[in-house]
Amino acid sequence: MFRTVRRTHDKGPAAEALRLVKVSRTYGRDDSAVTALDGVTLSLERGTFTAVMGPSGSGKSTLLQCAAGLDRPDSGIVMVDGVEMTGGSEAELTRFRRGRIGFVFQQYNLLDTLTVAQNTVLPLKLAGRRVDRRRAQEVLVSVGLGDRLGHRPDQLSGGQRQRVAIARALVTEPRVIFADEPTGALDTRSARGVLLLLREAVRVHGRTVVMVTHDPVAASYADSVVFLADGRLAGRMHAPTVDAVAERLAHLGDDVTVGV
Amino acid sequence: MFVLAIRSIRQRPGRFLATLLAAFLGAAIIMTFNSLQDTASQHGIDSVSTDTLSTSASVVGGYGTLLVFFAVTSTLTVNVRQRSRELETLRCSGATPAQLKRMVVGEAVAVALLGAILAVGPAILGGRALLGAFKDSGQVARSVNYSFGPFALQSGLGITLLASAGAAFLAVRRATHGRRRQGRARTFFTYAALVAGMVSVTATFAFSATDAALMAAPAYGAILLSVGLALLAPRLLKGLLDRLQLTGASGWLAVRNLRERADQLAGILMSLILFTAVSTATLYMQAVESDAVKASGLKKSVDAKNLETLNFTVVGIIVVFVCVMLVNSLYAATTYRAREFGGQRLAGATPGQVLRTVATETAILTITGILSGTAAALAGIIPFTMVRTDSILPHQGLGIWLTVVTVATTVTLGTSLLTARRVLRTPAVEAVALAA
Numbered sequence: 001m002f003r004t005v006r007r008t009h010d011k012g013p014a015a016e017a018l019r020l021v022k023v024s025r026t027y028g029r030d031d032s033a034v035t036a037l038d039g040v041t042l043s044l045e046r047g048t049f050t051a052v053m054g055p056s057g058s059g060k061s062t063l064l065q066c067a068a069g070l071d072r073p074d075s076g077i078v079m080v081d082g083v084e085m086t087g088g089s090e091a092e093l094t095r096f097r098r099g100r101i102g103f104v105f106q107q108y109n110l111l112d113t114l115t116v117a118q119n120t121v122l123p124l125k126l127a128g129r130r131v132d133r134r135r136a137q138e139v140l141v142s143v144g145l146g147d148r149l150g151h152r153p154d155q156l157s158g159g160q161r162q163r164v165a166i167a168r169a170l171v172t173e174p175r176v177i178f179a180d181e182p183t184g185a186l187d188t189r190s191a192r193g194v195l196l197l198l199r200e201a202v203r204v205h206g207r208t209v210v211m212v213t214h215d216p217v218a219a220s221y222a223d224s225v226v227f228l229a230d231g232r233l234a235g236r237m238h239a240p241t242v243d244a245v246a247e248r249l250a251h252l253g254d255d256v257t258v259g260v
Numbered sequence: 261m262f263v264l265a266i267r268s269i270r271q272r273p274g275r276f277l278a279t280l281l282a283a284f285l286g287a288a289i290i291m292t293f294n295s296l297q298d299t300a301s302q303h304g305i306d307s308v309s310t311d312t313l314s315t316s317a318s319v320v321g322g323y324g325t326l327l328v329f330f331a332v333t334s335t336l337t338v339n340v341r342q343r344s345r346e347l348e349t350l351r352c353s354g355a356t357p358a359q360l361k362r363m364v365v366g367e368a369v370a371v372a373l374l375g376a377i378l379a380v381g382p383a384i385l386g387g388r389a390l391l392g393a394f395k396d397s398g399q400v401a402r403s404v405n406y407s408f409g410p411f412a413l414q415s416g417l418g419i420t421l422l423a424s425a426g427a428a429f430l431a432v433r434r435a436t437h438g439r440r441r442q443g444r445a446r447t448f449f450t451y452a453a454l455v456a457g458m459v460s461v462t463a464t465f466a467f468s469a470t471d472a473a474l475m476a477a478p479a480y481g482a483i484l485l486s487v488g489l490a491l492l493a494p495r496l497l498k499g500l501l502d503r504l505q506l507t508g509a510s511g512w513l514a515v516r517n518l519r520e521r522a523d524q525l526a527g528i529l530m531s532l533i534l535f536t537a538v539s540t541a542t543l544y545m546q547a548v549e550s551d552a553v554k555a556s557g558l559k560k561s562v563d564a565k566n567l568e569t570l571n572f573t574v575v576g577i578i579v580v581f582v583c584v585m586l587v588n589s590l591y592a593a594t595t596y597r598a599r600e601f602g603g604q605r606l607a608g609a610t611p612g613q614v615l616r617t618v619a620t621e622t623a624i625l626t627i628t629g630i631l632s633g634t635a636a637a638l639a640g641i642i643p644f645t646m647v648r649t650d651s652i653l654p655h656q657g658l659g660i661w662l663t664v665v666t667v668a669t670t671v672t673l674g675t676s677l678l679t680a681r682r683v684l685r686t687p688a689v690e691a692v693a694l695a696a
Contacts (some may be wrong), residue, residue, distance in 0.1 A: 113519075
């Protein structure tokens with residue numbers, strides 16, 4: 001079903017965690033059509049923490065959804081961990097995502113009917129994988145929720161819920177974790193805790209994290225920042241600082257034509 | 261506030277469709293049967309005809325009132341719950357609770373009035389047809405003319421409007437006052453219904469096999485028992501879930517979802533239990549009765565025929581009403597879960613897994629409802645059969661029960677799965693964002 005490009009017998013992770021080639025996505029039809037992504041080509045190495053930034057409507061959410069297999073690009077290639085994601089039914093895309101992709105959303109998206117521990121192992125259950133409760137517990141302890149295993153999401157603060165979401169994303173050991181405005185609904189202190197956990201996932205566990213954000217402070221926790229404007233790449237910054245990112249964002253409109 | 265109420269109906273007629281349908285059906289049934297009362301009160305009608313007509317009118321009229329109230333309450337509760345955000349917005353913009361109450365009650369009354377007026381025509385046709393059937397079977401004299409009079413009109417409009425206003429009042433009060441505090445009252449009603457049901461069922465043995473009123477005691481007993489079991493339903497469901505070991509992700513999720521939502525599902529379970537109990541008990545007892553009369557070689561009396569007509573009518577009405585209520589509340593409950601389904605899909609559930617979870621939940625719910633309803637029905641059927649014939653169980657076989665079960669299962673599974681499939685058409689990311 002999926003074309004394996006590089007590793008036919010090698011089961012280890014590919015050096016390139018995520019690769020987009022000329023990915024385009026247009027919403028609507030004819031005269032009301034809006035081009036959200038316009039031929040974006042991007043490559044992210046394994047074990048990196050990348051922030052995607054841009055003004056509202058720049059296409060950063062579409063980029064994340066196309067890269068994560070939540071939306072299908074009109075054209076272009078998406079490769080996760082060296083395997084091309086081919087369009088198909090939602091069920092096929094879901095199976096492709098399992099074990100390859102983890103999510104952290106602004107609105108947490110935990111199930112209210114399940115406890116913290118049950119939410120964490122849910123992706124494993126759904127994928128029919130063996131549920132290692134000790135391992136899940138270790139992950140929850142590592143995100144600072146060791147004493148909240150039996151709680152329900154509505155008994156937790158926003159910061160705690162987001163940490164459950166991170167634990168849930170970590171427990172399947174995905175190649176890439178996509179975070180969509182993970183600190184958008186949090187206060188500064190909780191946001192800092194969440195960002196440090198995401199950075200730890202990269203540094204300690206060797207995961208690859210792609211984070212969409214509009215907050216220069218959040219972006220400064222990443223190894224590099226990719227800027228997006230009008231559905232096109234508008235530059236890249238390594239070792240970002242808050243001020244440099246804010247400065248660059250303020251002048252994004254000026255250098256659209258400069259390219260990467 | 262009434263202007264706002266009218267405007268809100270005009271903007272979203274679809275939302276009021278279920279309430280309108282419930283009011284329409286209720287008013288149609290009440291007016292159909294109460295027009296028989298009008299017909300009976302005309303001059304120069306013999307006493308047998310009058311008897312037949314007014315008995316039917318009072319029995320079914322009474323049932324109808326109860327059902328209108330149940331159905332309108334159920335549809336309005338769902339309606340108010342779906343609009344909690346709109347009501348919250350109104351409250352934030354300075355509407356007092358009393359104003360909100362007036363708005364919701366005003367809407368309900370307007371919709372009920374429309375439903376009742378629409379029902380006049382069908383009620384006249386239905387009443388005529390019913391009278392014709394009574395004449396054909398010899399229960400009513402040929403010379404009697406049909407009359408749709410003030411009694412039918414007044415009772416139809418009055419009961420429908422009152423039931424709607426009362427139901428809307430209760431629904432909005434529940435919504436604005438937060439969660440219930442009915443614990444003790446509920447427990448009292450549960451045990452009162454169960455005890456009264458047991459007494460009524462036991463009282464069957466005080467009658468002789470040929471008593472005309474023999475069927476009343478076990479029938480009422482079965483209904484009371486089913487009401488008691490319906491009130492107990494959330495606890496029964498939780499008890500069943502504790503014993504259930506389902507494997508697979510869908511089963512695992514289904515059991516946990518149901519345990520959390522058991523209290524919200526009480527209304528659906530209540531409809532299922534009442535439906536199963538009333539239709540099973542009535543149809544089996546009627547079948548036993550008819551066979552016993554046939555075996556004795558006697559011709560059916562007018563009273564016996566009346567009873568048979570009434571029984572079938574009552575079952576028919578209940579089937580229609582409960583179907584409307586079940587479809588409406590299951591549709592609303594499933595639509596309401598778009599965000600939850602979105603969360604499951606983003607956590608790695610395929611659409612098939614979500615549908616299997618919904619199917620498992622509905623199946624567990626349906627089984628609980630059918631088993632409880634069957635238990636209540638058997639409690640009425642067994643004493644009746646023992647007194648009327650020499651055996652313990654009816655000889656009619658499982659056919660009637662299987663039909664009842666099939667209808668219930670088709671309605672619940674069909675509504676849940678079709679609605680869930682429609683809900684799943686929205687992309688997961690959108691579904692999660694919509695309600696956020």
